[in-house]
Amino acid sequence: MKFFDALQLPSLQQARIAAGAEGLHRTIRWVSIVDLPDPLSCVSSGDLLLTTGYGWPRDEKKLLDLIIELNACGLAGLGLAVPEYFTNMPLTVCRVADELHFPIIEIPWEIQFNTITEEILSSILTYQYNIQEQSEFVHQELMRIALDANDLQEIAVTLGKLIKRPVIIQHPEGPILASYNMNKDGLEEEEQLFHQEMISFRKEQVQHIPLRSHSRPIRIPAVPESGLPARLLCPISIKKELAGLLWIIEGQQPLREVDQRAAQTASIVMALHISQQRALASLEAQLGYSFLDSLLESQFNTTPQILRRAELLGFDPEGIYSVGTIIMNSSVPLSREGIIKRERLADKLKLRMQELKIPTVLSLTQNQLLFLIPESVLSEDIWKSMKDINLSFAVSLPYRGFTNVRQGYKEVSSILPHISFGQLHRYQDLLVPRVLMGDHDARSSFLGKLFDPLQRSRNGDVLISTLLTFARMGFQLKKTADELNIHPKTLRYRLDRAISLGNFDLNEAETQFHLQLAVRIFSLENARI
Template identity: 60%
Template sequence: MELLDALQLHSLQQARVVAGSQGLHRTIRWVHIVDLPDPLPWVQSGDFLLTTGYSWPREEAEQRNLIYGLAKQGLTGVGLAVPRFFDQFPTAACLAAAELNFPLIEIPWEIPFNTITEEIHNSILAQHYKFQEQSVYIHNELLRVALEATSLQDITSTLGRLIARTVIIQHTDGPLLADYMHADEGNQVSMQTAEHEVLPKELYTQVEDKRYLTTLRSSTQPLRVSAIPENSIPARLICPIHIKRELVGLLWIVEGESPIGELDIRAVQYASIVMALHISQQRALASLEAQMGYSFLDSLLEGHFNPTPQALRRSEVLGFNSEGVYSVGMIVLNSQVPMSREGILKREQLAEHLKRRLYELQTPAVLSFTQNQIFFLLPDQFPVGEMWATINAPDVSLAVSRPYRGFEKVQQSYKEVCSIMPHLVFGQFHYYEDLLVARILMGDKEARSSFFEKLFGPLRGIKNGDILIKTMLAAARSGFHLKNTAEELRIHPKTLRYRLDRAITIGGFDFGNTETQFNLQLAARILALEDVHFL
């Protein structure tokens, strides 16, 4: 208990604080009665010393030295019975105690020391019993939620309600995993987090210091971080969440109107263990789901998918539609093959980051690995740019195939991204179509076939489609001069206009677009130079 609370007890209501009143919040561990000339060997930190003053020194210098020694020993304070051997605390002792904020208390002589001792000790024991009772209750509640929780949020909310504080669970990379905002008046952390749905940068700036991170990674003990008054950020307590020796998260509690105490520390230590167990269980489940996902995705990439009812149900569980439109994404790490241990760890970290980003964008996160490559499916119209913005690194590249409908086309998408692997630039992301021209100029026959298929595919499957293709190639050769094109084909200009309009309607061509003009002229040049019988 604190010395200030002890002064409210019946036995000390007539006591008077004569010096060091700013130190009344010191904690009393025990009450000790010593009337020896040199009490220092008989007392220890946390003791509240009671004395009659019988053996106290009379010289001012010795009185000051005794106060300095008792304060240095870590005593809570000194109670002197007056008036008998001293009418009051000596002035020299009071001046020294005031300098050190060391409480000196005058107690009426008629109050027995054993009454004070008994009352304070009973109060201390009662507080200890209450503390243990609360600690056991919190422990049992956390054990209960460990069995019933369906998410990390459930555990976080339970902990926050039990200790009546703001609780935040943060991934080691920075993002929030769960939070409970306690309605403390003036709690800037709660208000900022609730408003922006992210942890205020100022809250964990100090933790990014390597010394803090090293401490958190190597210790299971909570770490106290001081307040930042200029940013209205209160003091915080951070408890690392470990699975074996791996730091998997940070558990924060934020100091509100009352200071963080021993009960809070015990509570977060219990909670960190429960959260570690929950995360470990979720990892095991995720591992089973991932194995199922790997098998599913690998069968699509290799073209071995068998659309049995069971396989289709599995794909639905994973979040995929057998008739959906998908592209294959490929992330390539600039890592030596075969990969080193460091390379494999980096690939796993990148894969975890990719999964979180896909989940955030409400997309199934099923990955497959091959050495330094990570493959995954992306639904049509997926915001690749948004995903790449969070992955972008100088030693990573992202490639995305063209979209195709149905699972049977996934293998074709896979072949497309694999085909452009030699042309990828690290630090950039590429669509398959973006690299077609470059690959054609380098003599890539597969790229040439894809280029022609993309350009003329919609026309090849219709009646007289070959005539429409010849007409567009002739227009490209003539620089899209309609009179010259009609003369080359020996057709009437109205017939030419009819053919071009039909090609525009069916194939979606835009002759006013410079890229369309370039692609048609490139196709005409390739066919002319190589004497390729495309049609």
């Protein structure tokens, strides 16, 4: 029991705190009654020493040395009966005890030490019984939630309610996975403040926690300047791998032993839950890999079963998607370390996709991570959290439906030889440089991207020929009309229709360059203009 709790017992209510009031949080584990001149051999750490002072030195220097040695032994404190042999504890001794935070109380002579001992030991036994009873209840509740919980949030809420403390579960990379605070009115501000520190809490600090301590809670002191209270960190580990961090906010009241036991049990429950979720995620990932591989490799038949699987994975057959590829700067075939790194990278990507509410439809192949990006999501939002000097991100044009997604896969595959690590590459951004380098596939893609809308329209060939001639004639109307042997009004009509269908801006320098480049491509391929 705590020293300040012992002072509430009937036998000690008349006792006076002579020194060391700041040490009253010390824990009393036993009571020793010793009147010998040298009591050191008769006491142990956590003892409350009761004495009449009969055999104690009267010399203040010797008495001072004795108090220092008793504190060094880890005693909970000292109870001195007064005023028979000592009227009170000398003032010089009390000053040193205050500096040491070593509690000294003066007990009226008429109070029996046996009474004090009986009350304290009885309270300790009662406390231990209550701890055991509470621990058993907490253990049973956590075991129940281990079987019933759908996610980490339910476990966090259950733990928080049991110990009546704010609880936060954090991913080792930083994101908050679940949280609970019993005071809803003050939750948002406190969690925001706490989350800010989590951002600055360096990952390497977590990695430096010795593996042997992963099963033990670690107390993090308060940070008064930022208003952060003391916290208890309980690492969640699976086979010596750090899988998460369980934080319990201590607040104004110190954590009880039962709270720490609950934290340890909860961390085991969370580890089991994460293991189970990983197993399910692995199964889902295999289904996702199979689905995406079939989709990208032209082995896809749109049967009702396939459509149902696509729906379960979150893929919309009528949706518009780009194909994204994250490439690791690693030689292939991957080493064991490379495979582990790829799996961690995939986990990080899945987490980001979940944050952006993107269906986690992805596949792994050698040093690449392939996945689908809905039209509503910016590729920059993905790259922002994945960016690394040893990674590259390639993104195709957006396409609708099952079959067209394969074209996106071909596009990202075609630009892989041209990528630079540490950068985001869009297919359309690399198209012109590849054309200039003589890439035949890039030429076809470039011309298709430029003229497909016109090609699909009535008299599209005429419109394309008109545009190319207009570019070859330096974008001069009279020269173009003369070259085509048509009236200028007819030329203007064709150009207006081409502009409308192809969304061209013929006054823009880049558009003019693309059309002139198309002229050169057709010339090289001996096409008729």
